[in-house]
Amino acid sequence: MRKSRILGGVALLLSVSLLLAACGTPASTSPTVPSPTASNPSPSQESGAIVVKGSDTMVNLASAWAEDYIAEHPNMKITVSGGGSGIGIAALLNKTTDICNNSRPLKQEELDKAKASGIIPVSIIVAKDGVAVVVHPSNSINELSLEQLAAIFGGKITNWKELGGQDAEIVVLSRDNNSGTHVFFKEHVVQLKDKKAEYGTNVQFLPTSQGIADEVARNPKAIGYYGLGYLSSQQKALAVKSATGPAVLPSIATVLDNSYPVSRPLFCTTNGQPKGAMEEYFAWILGAKGQEIVKSLDFVPIR
Amino acid sequence: MPEATSKSMKIAPPGSLEAQKEGRSLEEGHGQALESPSMREPRPLRSRPKWDRERPVRMVLAAAGWLTVVILALIMIMLFVEGLPIFTVTNPFSFLFSSQWYPVSDPPVFGILSFIIGSLMITATALVIAIPLGIGAAAFLAEIAPPPVREAIKPIIELLSGIPSIVLGFVGFLLLAPAIQRIFNLDSGLNGLTAGILLAFMCLPTIVSISEDALSAVPREYKEASLALGATRWQTIYRVLIPAARPGIVASVMLGMGRAIGETMTVLMVSGGRLAIPSFITDPMSAMTGRIAIEINNAVFGGLQYQALFAIGIVLFLITFAINLVADLVLEKQRRRYA
Numbered sequence: 001m002r003k004s005r006i007l008g009g010v011a012l013l014l015s016v017s018l019l020l021a022a023c024g025t026p027a028s029t030s031p032t033v034p035s036p037t038a039s040n041p042s043p044s045q046e047s048g049a050i051v052v053k054g055s056d057t058m059v060n061l062a063s064a065w066a067e068d069y070i071a072e073h074p075n076m077k078i079t080v081s082g083g084g085s086g087i088g089i090a091a092l093l094n095k096t097t098d099i100c101n102n103s104r105p106l107k108q109e110e111l112d113k114a115k116a117s118g119i120i121p122v123s124i125i126v127a128k129d130g131v132a133v134v135v136h137p138s139n140s141i142n143e144l145s146l147e148q149l150a151a152i153f154g155g156k157i158t159n160w161k162e163l164g165g166q167d168a169e170i171v172v173l174s175r176d177n178n179s180g181t182h183v184f185f186k187e188h189v190v191q192l193k194d195k196k197a198e199y200g201t202n203v204q205f206l207p208t209s210q211g212i213a214d215e216v217a218r219n220p221k222a223i224g225y226y227g228l229g230y231l232s233s234q235q236k237a238l239a240v241k242s243a244t245g246p247a248v249l250p251s252i253a254t255v256l257d258n259s260y261p262v263s264r265p266l267f268c269t270t271n272g273q274p275k276g277a278m279e280e281y282f283a284w285i286l287g288a289k290g291q292e293i294v295k296s297l298d299f300v301p302i303r
Numbered sequence: 304m305p306e307a308t309s310k311s312m313k314i315a316p317p318g319s320l321e322a323q324k325e326g327r328s329l330e331e332g333h334g335q336a337l338e339s340p341s342m343r344e345p346r347p348l349r350s351r352p353k354w355d356r357e358r359p360v361r362m363v364l365a366a367a368g369w370l371t372v373v374i375l376a377l378i379m380i381m382l383f384v385e386g387l388p389i390f391t392v393t394n395p396f397s398f399l400f401s402s403q404w405y406p407v408s409d410p411p412v413f414g415i416l417s418f419i420i421g422s423l424m425i426t427a428t429a430l431v432i433a434i435p436l437g438i439g440a441a442a443f444l445a446e447i448a449p450p451p452v453r454e455a456i457k458p459i460i461e462l463l464s465g466i467p468s469i470v471l472g473f474v475g476f477l478l479l480a481p482a483i484q485r486i487f488n489l490d491s492g493l494n495g496l497t498a499g500i501l502l503a504f505m506c507l508p509t510i511v512s513i514s515e516d517a518l519s520a521v522p523r524e525y526k527e528a529s530l531a532l533g534a535t536r537w538q539t540i541y542r543v544l545i546p547a548a549r550p551g552i553v554a555s556v557m558l559g560m561g562r563a564i565g566e567t568m569t570v571l572m573v574s575g576g577r578l579a580i581p582s583f584i585t586d587p588m589s590a591m592t593g594r595i596a597i598e599i600n601n602a603v604f605g606g607l608q609y610q611a612l613f614a615i616g617i618v619l620f621l622i623t624f625a626i627n628l629v630a631d632l633v634l635e636k637q638r639r640r641y642a
Contacts, residue, residue, distance in 0.1 A: 056407075082603065168490075169490045171490045171491045176576060176597050176598075177406060177407045177597075177598060178597050178598055178600060182407070183407060198405055198408060199578075201577070201578060201579035202577065202579065203577065203578070204491065204493065204575045204576050204577045204587045205576035205577070205578065205589070206493075206576055207571055207572070207576070207593075207597050211476070211572070214476070214477075215491070215493065218481055219484070219490075219491060219492075221490055221491075222491070
């Protein structure tokens with residue numbers, strides 16, 4: 001009899017605790033980005049708090065760096081949030097962030113503002129963003145201009161014939177909007193002329209780069225894009241021609257020397273030369289481990 | 304007051320479990336409303352040891368039952384708390400009836416019409432394939448197949464439901480999509496039809512298994528009477544057994560449909576992911592589930608995109624709720640007609 005009462009009590013407790021656990025979920029509605037911060041201070045070689053803010057393209061990269069770095073240095077506190085390069089730069093000028101992630105260089109007006117408020121922005125290239133445009137190996141087209149790519153991915157050109165190829169519908173494949181590459185390609189190619197332009201409604205969004213690679217490899221009508229890491233002999237990478245330069249094939253080398261047009265450097269900007277804990281953090285980012293993460297997230301490592 | 308007493312008396316005879324419960328809850332609810340001795344009577348009749356032994360079991364069972372209700376309620380609350388705020392930014396009409404979905408643009412635009420249509424088209428395709436196949440297989444297993452064949456096939460069909468959806472999606476992506484592209488001479492094999500066929504495979508086991516149970520449960524006399532009247536086997540299945548088993552079959556189809564409309568991974572991998580409103584089933588399209596799955600990881604907690612994705616969840620929830628409600632009403636109506 002006593003046993004059964006205990007059993008009942010246990011069941012009640014269990015259900016109550018489950019209830020409480022379920023209740024806890026809606027509470028996570030805070031309007032902030034999840035920040036990979038370490039909350040268990042234990043003695044380690046260094047300590048400090050770094051606030052990182054800026055580019056949405058880089059927010060996953062910065063979070064991955066922060067997570068791995070914190071795992072190695074439990075005494076460090078790194079808070080990462082996105083919002084965009086502009087927001088990161090504004091935060092740097094307001095001194096509300098220590099590191100600003102920017103996927104574009106500072107504009108002149110931002111430099112002027114920095115000067116006025118006594119801030120010396122120092123930008124370091126921490127990775128590069130380079131995207132290959134690929135077609136089926138049997139496709140007769142070998143190069144396209146940025147303008148043509150903008151028209152294809154914006155849904156303006158829908159037949160290969162208009163580009164001098166076969167008379168067939170273009171099957172346009174893009175990364176889905178959970179990808180920084182999606183945003184980069186949109187900003188750099190689709191919005192080449194018109195800053196309000198969006199991907200065309202005929203574009204197919206696939207969840208992974210591998211999915212695009214596989215579909216391009218077997219579909220002669222397909223065109224797609226992805227990070228350089230996914231290139232293989234089953235697809236043909238197109239040479240891309242900018243408004244000024246010649247057509248250039250994508251490779252780590254052409255991305256690093258800036259001759260390939262669908263690429264850009266990714267910066268971290270600080271107020272003055274980074275010192276102390278921050279200096280060590282940058283050394284780690286630019287080192288083997290940090291650059292390995294760059295590669296694993298489909299960006300181009302700087303070396 | 305006397306009315307309440309007589310009502311509860313009518314529902315359950317004194318001494319039954321229902322009467323005890325009813326009496327107690329009414330007592331708690333209305334204070335001294337129930338002083339009628341007839342309601343008090345059953346208590347002394349219970350033998351104490353038995354009552355004590357069953358009490359914890361009853362509590363556990365009641366807790367389990369209530370827990371599911373509470374969990375469902377909490378999920379609903381969470382969905383609404385997280386999703387509804389989007390309607391302060393985007394009005395519900397344009398959210399539901401616009402097909403512009405640019406969540407990472409500035410300013411973001413949220414319109415989910417093409418995903419609703421995509422989900423419905425893919426689910427409908429799956430059902431068009433799965434219902435005849437499923438009921439046919441069920442009739443075969445229940446009526447035609449010799450017992451050893453049935454014993455072999457039924458577990459195999461049920462095993463089909465154990466295939467993880469990502470595996471099915473992978474098979475669909477690598478094998479079915481190129482085949483569909485070739486057969487129908489399409490620009491891309493990643494489209495609604497491919498997704499629908501794969502989903503048909505996913506809801507087939509549910510339909511076959513439950514329909515077969517329903518058909519087997521039809522009293523033997525129905526079948527014997529039909530055959531005795533000179534009906535052929537086919538006529539018996541078609542005119543007698545299937546109508547008699549209809550509630551079970553409808554339930555199986557509804558469960559299968561629930562599985563199809565809620566399926567995420569397979570659809571995400573093979574449906575093609577086009578954001579435009581699909582005009583035909585062989586167009587590439589997006590489903591609501593896939594949208595949520597792919598974007599939620601990237602959405603800022605509490606941000607607009609996050610809220611919009613939860614709002615898609617609300618729409619999905621309401622659609623499945625409506626399906627279940629309609630199914631229940633249909634079944635109830637039939638039950639009444641046959642009762």
